[in-house]
Amino acid sequence: MAPARIIAFANQKGGVGKTTIAILIATALAREGKRVLVCDLDPQANATSALVPKVDGIVQTTMSNLWTMEDGRNSFIKGSAAKAIVPSDDVWPESLDLIASDINLASREQEQWEGREFRLRTVMAGVEEDYDYIILDCPPNLGQLTINALVYTDEIIIVSSAALWGLEGVHRLQETIERLRGFYNPSLKILSMIMNMANVNRIEDRERFIEAQDTFGDVLYPHPCSYATLIESANGASHPLYDMGGKGDELFGWATKFAKERIITS
Numbered sequence: 001m002a003p004a005r006i007i008a009f010a011n012q013k014g015g016v017g018k019t020t021i022a023i024l025i026a027t028a029l030a031r032e033g034k035r036v037l038v039c040d041l042d043p044q045a046n047a048t049s050a051l052v053p054k055v056d057g058i059v060q061t062t063m064s065n066l067w068t069m070e071d072g073r074n075s076f077i078k079g080s081a082a083k084a085i086v087p088s089d090d091v092w093p094e095s096l097d098l099i100a101s102d103i104n105l106a107s108r109e110q111e112q113w114e115g116r117e118f119r120l121r122t123v124m125a126g127v128e129e130d131y132d133y134i135i136l137d138c139p140p141n142l143g144q145l146t147i148n149a150l151v152y153t154d155e156i157i158i159v160s161s162a163a164l165w166g167l168e169g170v171h172r173l174q175e176t177i178e179r180l181r182g183f184y185n186p187s188l189k190i191l192s193m194i195m196n197m198a199n200v201n202r203i204e205d206r207e208r209f210i211e212a213q214d215t216f217g218d219v220l221y222p223h224p225c226s227y228a229t230l231i232e233s234a235n236g237a238s239h240p241l242y243d244m245g246g247k248g249d250e251l252f253g254w255a256t257k258f259a260k261e262r263i264i265t266s
Helices: 018-031 046-051 080-084 103-110 116-123 144-152 164-183 203-219 229-237 247-264
Strands: 005-010 036-040 085-087 096-099 133-137 155-161 189-196
Touching: 005 018, 005 144, 018 036, 018 046, 018 096, 018 133, 018 155, 018 189, 018 247, 036 046, 046 096, 080 085, 103 144, 116 144, 144 164, 155 164, 164 189, 189 203, 189 247, 229 247
Parallel strands: 005 133, 005 155, 036 096, 036 133, 155 189
Antiparallel strands: 085 096
């Protein structure tokens, strides 16, 4: 079995629906028969709450635990992520697993150990052999957690919104990607960009999408993901959208189409 493709979902701006899109596409890949691991790198732990809502008694080791140092030595525990993997809740596809997050992960952003940019790559060593895809849900900033994700992965999916501030975050992220290519990861590339929570029937959203097409070209997925209040209901219930019917089926169809066109066949 070939090592997993590692894909980071990122945008330094919050409120663009990045975690929702990451879970949607991870679920779509799993429903296509792929083995998928979601790594929740966001201290808000929204991906964790969705995939394993009752973490007590299930999750013994979180991403925060993996971020600690070995006793008395300035080195990370190679391959330790394997012990943190848990299956998603029964309502999700069987082939969808998780490494959970918690609020304690926020404090890890401030640590200044030598080689700190490589700690995620180190703890994940060997895990790639058991999956087709590893999905990294990054926090909404360009701190050490996101930097670690972008050093570990070679592919990024940028999730933005139709709002101006959402697109502004993309430019900051692009600057960071260029710096990381020079210092740590020359293979790093943008796999795709998704315009989320867009209503193409609104003039303003349509203009923003056209503006993004002019700026980002083919890297922008030509089909924006529309906003639906049903997403909030699904998130609150910790259920996949395909269980919600109606608009949920439509949105999950969008995610499946994206997964096939931009990930599986690329």
